[in-house]
Amino acid sequence: MSQKVAFVGVGRMGANMARRLKDCGYAVTAVYDVNREAAESLAAELGCAAPAKLSEVTAAADVIFTVVTNDAAMRSIFQDAQDHLFVGAQGKIFINCATLSPAIHREIYEAAKKAGAHSVEACMASSISHxxxxxxxxxxxxxxxxxxxxxxxxxxMSVNRRFVGGPGRAAEVKALVNMVMxxxxxxxxxxxxxxxxxxxxxSMIREVFSQTGANSRVLETDGGDMVAREHDCWFSAEHAAKDSGIARGLAQEVGLTLPLNDATTKQYEKMVSLGLGGLDKSGIAELTFKGRHA
Known part of the structure; x- marks a missing residue:
């Protein structure tokens, strides 16, 4: 456990990952977030630094986890002209956990090599509690x-792992997972x-679904919430729109038409346009139940 660890992006997922490694005896030395209050609060809890500069995060650790929102944020933390994670990054390992496009993962992988560093994808298909x-x-x-x-x-940090290949390949698989979900x-x-x-x-319909070909994992996790209109966010509609959009882009690259994914993407994009993007993905029921937002 000699590796020192830092985190960039300490929302609910990143913060809980940092807490987990701290509990396991790893030296969590720094946390960073554009939300300075969140970073400083977690730093106080973990007893570590909350640097104001990304280069200081790299200097403080051997392994740096990143959990950011989108491709633009990923590019910013690694390639910003003023301050970025590749400053003094020789020999460092970056583990990039967010659901982003395969292209940005490949771009950062190549940039890491030029900086004498290493980039690993660790795409997550789990919840905050996990x-x-x-x-x-x-x-x-x-x-x-x-x-x-x-x-x-x-x-x-995990109960199951699958190493799927070279740079970008895990992001492709994650896009498939979220597309189908x-x-x-x-x-x-x-x-x-x-x-x-x-x-x-x-209640009867959900029980029938559970015993027939209509059964699915989302019936278990989201069915009751859709009925009760309880959409506390575990995986936001905004993220669902982004991730289904990534899958749409991959399909276009290989010349495939995916009408179900296209329709689903439009539904989640509609949620965002209606100001419902912060709801859990179960909130898509607000567009399909009569008399709700649709």
Missing amino acids: AREGKLYLMLAGDQDVYDQVSAMIEQ NINTAGLAEGLGLAAALGHDL
Whole structure:
């Protein structure tokens, strides 16, 4: 456990990952976020620094986790003209956990090599509570020998892992995961919305769904919330729109048309346009139940 660890991006996922590694005995030396208050609060909790500069984060650690919102944020933390993570980065390992485009992961991988550093993808398919408990499911990509250097740390954070290949490949798999999840969520919302409009008891409908071909993981996680209109955010509609959009872009690159994904993306983009992007993805039911926001 001699590796010193830092985190860039300490929202609910990043903060809980940092807490988990601290609990496991790793030296968490620095945390950084554009929300200075969040970074300073977590730093006080963990007993570490909250540097104002990204270059100071790199200087404080051997392994730096990044959990940022989108490609632009990723490019900014690594390639900003004034301050970035690659300053003094020789020999450092960056583990990039956010759901971003495969292209940006490949771009940062190449930039890391030029800086004498290493970049590993660790795409997450889990919730905030899983991050805190060390029960993440991680899809990993990059160089196998670099992954081996941090595998013990990764194992403390996850119950399941899949190394899928070279740079960008884990991001591709994560895009597929979220594409299918979002399609299933949209389909469930439409099924429950139609059942409600027909006057069916939705508890009965959900039980029937669970015993038939209509069953799905999102029925378990989101079905009750759709009915009760309880959309506390675990995975936001805004992120669903982004991730389904990544899958749409990948399909365009290989010349495929994905009509279900296209329709789902438009639904989540509609949520964002209506000011509902901060709701959980289950909030897509607000567009399909009669008399709600649609």
